[in-house]
Amino acid sequence: MIPFTASPCQSDDDEFVENSLWQRELARAIKDPLELLATVKVSADKIPGGIDLQQTFPLRVPHNYAARMQTGDPADPLLLQVLPRQLESAIQPGFLRDPVDDTAAIARPGLLHKYHGRVLLITTGACPIHCRYCFRRHFPYAKNRPGDRQWAAASEYIATHPEITEVILSGGDPLSLNTKRLSDISNALHHIPHLRRLRIHTRMPIVLPERIDNDFLRWLSGLPWQSVLITHCNHANELGHDVQHALNKLRHIGVTLLNQAVLLKDVNDSVNAQCALSESLFASGVLPYYLHLLDRVQGAEHFDVSETTAISLMDEVRQQLPGFLVPQLVREIAGEPYKTPIQHLT
Ligand SMILES: *Cc1c(COP(=O)(O)O)cnc(C)c1O
Numbered sequence: 001m002i003p004f005t006a007s008p009c010q011s012d013d014d015e016f017v018e019n020s021l022w023q024r025e026l027a028r029a030i031k032d033p034l035e036l037l038a039t040v041k042v043s044a045d046k047i048p049g050g051i052d053l054q055q056t057f058p059l060r061v062p063h064n065y066a067a068r069m070q071t072g073d074p075a076d077p078l079l080l081q082v083l084p085r086q087l088e089s090a091i092q093p094g095f096l097r098d099p100v101d102d103t104a105a106i107a108r109p110g111l112l113h114k115y116h117g118r119v120l121l122i123t124t125g126a127c128p129i130h131c132r133y134c135f136r137r138h139f140p141y142a143k144n145r146p147g148d149r150q151w152a153a154a155s156e157y158i159a160t161h162p163e164i165t166e167v168i169l170s171g172g173d174p175l176s177l178n179t180k181r182l183s184d185i186s187n188a189l190h191h192i193p194h195l196r197r198l199r200i201h202t203r204m205p206i207v208l209p210e211r212i213d214n215d216f217l218r219w220l221s222g223l224p225w226q227s228v229l230i231t232h233c234n235h236a237n238e239l240g241h242d243v244q245h246a247l248n249k250l251r252h253i254g255v256t257l258l259n260q261a262v263l264l265k266d267v268n269d270s271v272n273a274q275c276a277l278s279e280s281l282f283a284s285g286v287l288p289y290y291l292h293l294l295d296r297v298q299g300a301e302h303f304d305v306s307e308t309t310a311i312s313l314m315d316e317v318r319q320q321l322p323g324f325l326v327p328q329l330v331r332e333i334a335g336e337p338y339k340t341p342i343q344h345l346t
């Protein structure tokens with residue numbers, strides 16, 4: 001996610017004040033770029049593009065994730081995903097504040113209905129990590145985060161649309177909410193007979209695997225629907241031992257695990273990086289789902305990989321891997337009825 005101004009970000013911290021292990025880890029997440037650089041033993045003048053201490057979209061990264069960065073490497077693919085750099089202030093033509101036109105899909109506060117048969121709930125604006133390329137960094141979360149009692153309107157909308165069979169919990173990161181609040185949301189959906197699936201879009205098992213605790217597993221395994229959890233992992237180095245352990249626990253309660261990644265220049269735009277990612281995901285029980293071309297959001301231009309480059313990269317990946325380990329290369333195009341596959345014209 002998330003906003004450029006400081007005040008909405010401070011309200012995000014509401015989610016992070018309680019006292020289980022994962023909440024304490026979130027509360028002590030690294031927020032100072034210089035502290036992060038000290039942790040990974042990289043000096044600021046080595047960073048490609050220079051670091052930005054202005055923090056318009058502030059740094060946030062849990063210690064657990066920072067520990068998976070290679071010390072001494074200013075080009076570490078995990079570091080580059082989170083470190084604010086001066087490159088971000090360049091204004092590029094064609095890079096917009098709402099590139100995927102989410103505001104046009106708001107059917108009820110907090111509910112986006114863009115595609116047939118499924119709706120997406122913006123459950124929170126908060127995230128455990130701030131990804132520099134995030135396409136939601138300018139989304140008006142404050143206005144689209146229903147309070148505890150407002151899920152009734154979203155739930156009524158779903159109930160009156162029998163073609164909706166799947167609800168997606170998204171954000172921000174829905175697992176920033178504590179499990180009690182997640183169960184308030186699922187309780188508001190219980191009575192809807194046509195719901196078959198609950199899908200969760202979350203980076204939490206990857207960045208803060210402590211979040212997959214017994215309380216959460218109990219909630220998830222008690223739901224009346226099939227559940228699908230879509231992780232967001234961009235690089236094989238993100239899949240540490242405790243991440244794999246958390247993913248295993250999810251698999252053992254019958255959750256279908258898929259991954260979406262974003263194709264990012266200098267992070268994962270090589271055949272080796274993509275193959276290693278798919279192999280490591282599968283070894284952790286996760287199938288690759290989407291590889292997104294970057295949404296053209298202001299401030300993220302330096303991560304952009306062109307369509308031509310992406311297509312030939314994926315051609316090479318396809319020559320290395322079984323078909324089920326090749327994610328679909330897609331781009332979200334405003335107004336299109338699905339995420340658009342990007343491939344050679346034949
Ligand atoms: C991406 C997205 C979905 C899910 O699309 P799938 O192709 O089913 O993964 C649903 N709603 C919105 C608003 C989305 O942006």
Ligand code: SF4
Nearest residue numbers: 001127130131134203
């Ligand atoms: S976890 Fe997802 S929503 Fe949150 S900052 Fe990263 S890309 Fe954005």
